[in-house]
Amino acid sequence: MELVVSDLACARGGIPLLEGVSLRLDAGAALVLRGPNGCGKTTLLRTLAGLQPALGGTISCPPDAMAYAGHADGLKAVLSVAENLHFWAAIHGQTGVPEAIAAMNLTDLADRQAQHLSAGQKRRLGLARLMVTGRWLWVLDEPTVSLDAASVALFGSVVRAHLAGGGAALMATHIDLGLNEAQLLDLTPYRARAHAPDGFDEAFL
Amino acid sequence: MTTTTRPSLWEYANPVKFMRLTDWLLPLVGWAAAALVLVGLVWGFFFTPDDFRQGSTVKIIFLHVPSALMAINAWIMMLAASLVWLIRRHHVSALAARAAGPVGAVMTLIALFTGAVWGQPMWGTWWAWDPRLTSFLILFLFYLGYIALWSAIEDPDTAADLTAVLCIVGSVFAVLSRYAAIFWNQGLHQGASLSVAPGTRMDWAYKAPLYVAMTGFGLLFLALVLAGTRTEIRARRMSALMTRERMQA
Amino acid sequence: MIALLTRDLRLAIRAGGGFGLGLAFFLILAVLVPLGVGPEGRVLALIAPGILWVGALLACLLSLDRMFALDFEDGSLDLLATAPIPLEGVVAIKALAHWLTTGLPLVLAAPVLGILLNLPGPAYGWLVLSLLLGTPALSVIGAFGAALTVGLKRGGLLMSLLVLPLYVPTLVFGAEAVSRGAQGLPAATPLLLLAGITAGSAALLPFAAAHALRINLR
Known part of the structure; x- marks a missing residue:
């Protein structure tokens, strides 16, 4: 059970946002995505969840693994x-x-x-x-919005129990869930350059 | 990419190549269309004998039949372009389908209007719920829905996808509606004006200008679709440039 | 799948409007038409099959725009798309739920409204039968229209424009079966054609609708 993403590029509304994203997530691990608003965290998570097609790159994950x-x-x-x-x-x-x-x-x-x-x-x-x-894999987009401190801690412990049970979590959040073992991934360096190779509208230029 | 040097038709699915091609092709098609439509109509209206039964009213046929033909062909072309878009994802094809929509709708409207003008002296009524008339009215509604869906969706690729799906499903239902209309009311519309069957009902004095007008309308349709597609491509190019600018900022 | 059906039915009952609205609309139409056309029984009997079918069709249309829009707004559709059941199945189940809450009540209410419209005696059986065979097609075709317009802010009106032309064959064959029945003519042919349209729509349109939903979700 593992999620392997290599060289992923994704877009929102026809505008390339991220490219060259590679990451790996094994059972029992958690990965927290960071980056300023609008950098493409939600887009990346939706692409990984299969809700929108990737512009390029590969996502390898067992079927029906993500929530x-x-x-x-x-x-x-x-x-x-x-x-x-x-x-x-x-x-x-x-x-x-x-x-x-x-x-x-x-x-x-x-x-x-x-x-x-x-x-x-x-x-x-x-x-x-x-x-x-x-x-097995929880894909969480800002899970702590409108939670109070006690609930954040409660959810942190739920995630930790999930990891201990062999699960994994990939989340975009700015709040510390108290998951000290979680890795951090800053998306800022992956911002798409202006000349994305297969951007939607490039054919028109 | 393919390594063969054989030029392929699909190359013109590239917007830049399409623009380069149509730069010189469009004026050519446009003028040919104008000439043929003019010749066909003038010949048809002024240099054909009156029909012994229908008198001079029959001459509206030179407008009615070509527009009706193009009304249907425009939909078929939209269907083909939609399939190409869904299968091969060539932007030009989606934009050509979009451009064909309004043209087809206007052709349908012309066919309906000229039919009414012709029907009034012939059948004594502007409108009859005849299967052919009904089918064309329904076809017009399909065109309206198609155009409305295109204009309602902001994201161009989403719009192309959804209208393509609508076009395919709509085609099936348009054919079904046609048979439903025939089943519903066997009408008073005369049989097909042109037929390959033996014992043709129309004299060459009529057929020749009619063929000219039909070719002219076909070219007119092509010219309008090419012009429309060029407009759409320019619009997309503009938005692509704006996107690039935003990303560089 | 069953869970989705029971949820949708439960929502329709609890949220109100699901069952009652279409039915009330159908009743109002059957009252308004005689008021507009005049009380002459012969005229009403002539137009009753068509009025009842058009009424059923419009009543179906009323609740269509909420079929996917509510799930789209509250995020359920995202979650259903990532759930282990195929989206085609979701569409089919939701169309079935729509039929159970809208189409089936119309079928059951139609004979009563037939009395209001002076429908001839022999036509009642054909009316119920044709609506029973035809209204599922209205729900499935409607599901396709709703799937196309789910992402749009004011999709309701546009959806009517898209869906109503698609309703033409169903309406023609359905109403034709009833009027033939009313005149004592054999009505099996339009009825079979109607059943064919329903079967074909139910078999194929969920795929088109699911494709449209996926496009709208991305």
Whole structure:
């Protein structure tokens, strides 16, 4: 189980953002992406998750290995916390909803509809979803947005448990999750040059 | 890239080469189209005998049939260009499909309008829910949807992809609609004006100018699509330059 | 897959508007048409098959734009696209859920509205049968239209423009089956053609719709 990315180039809205990105992630490891706003962290994560095609390079990863958590949590407002999780567990053919609820400290809210949760509570629910996907690699885009300090620590421990269980995590975050073992990767040097070899519109110049 | 030196048609899918080619080709096609349309129409309107049954009204055929022909051919060309875009991802082909949309829509409108003008004295009504008329009206709606989808999506490649999918699905449903319309109402429209079957219904005095007009309309369509594609390419070139500037900043 | 279906049905029931809105629209149309056309029974009987089919078609259209748009907005569609079920299956299930919440109630309500429109006696069976065979096609074709326009901010109106021409064959064969039935003519041919369109759409359009969704997600 490993993720190997070599010489990846990706674009957002037809504009090349990153090129030559190479990284490797083994089981039990965590990698934190850094870089200024707009440098392409989200684009890179979406490309890795298979939501958009890469401009170039290769991504090698076992199939159905990634669980993606983006800016939106994918929650249904009129479903309760437990129902939301049960749905995602069923989609992934997994169980373990009570454990996920307990791990993200949502036990008291289990029967509450998602529309009545606070922003931080919604975020916790969105992150609890990762635990019922049964996926090995967690791809996290700013997972700590709207979490308080205690919840950040809680999530940090959840990620650590996931790593200890042979999982891996790739995340874009500016907040220290307390994962001292995590490697850092600064994306700034990978910014695409103006003359990307196969940029979308280059053919027109 | 291929190492063969044999020139391939696909090379013109490169926008720069396409622009270079059409630099001299477009005026040629344009003038030929203008000449043929003019000759065909003048010949057809003024130098053909009146029909013994339909009188001089029949002469609108020289406008009606070529535009109807191009209305359908434009869609077929869009379908082919969409398939090329989806399979080989040549930008020129997507842009040519986009350029063909409005041209085809206008051709359909001309066919519908001239049909109404012809139908009024012949059938005593401007509009009848005849299968052919109905099919053309539905075709016009398909054109509208296609054009609207192109203009609604900002990202050019997304727009090209989605309109190509719509064009393919739309083609199937356009054919289905045609048969549905025939099933629904066997109409009063006369049979096809030109036919390769024996016992042709039209005299050469009519056919010759009609063929000229049809060729003229075909070239006119080609010229308009080439001009439209050139405009689209220039627009894309502009946005590409702006992107480059932004990235260098 | 089943989980997705039950979720969509549950959402339609809880969020409201899913079941009721299309049905209410259908009823209002069946009331407005006689008010516009006049109460003459003979005229109404003549146009009833067409009105009922056009009404069903428009009622279907009402709830289409929410089929993928809601999931797109709250991020569920991203997650479903990375889930182990194929996106084609997601489209098919969502179209099925749309049919169960919109199409099926219309089928069941249509005979009642047929009374309002003075539909001739022999036509009722054909009406229900044709709607039963035809409305699934409306949902699947609609799913394709919704998938094309999911990324657009005001996609609803555009979607109507794209979807309604695609509805033409379904409408023609469906309404034709009912009016033939009303006149006591054999109606099997249009009915079979209608079933063919439904089968073909259900088999092929999920692929086109899933392709459109993938394009819209990137």
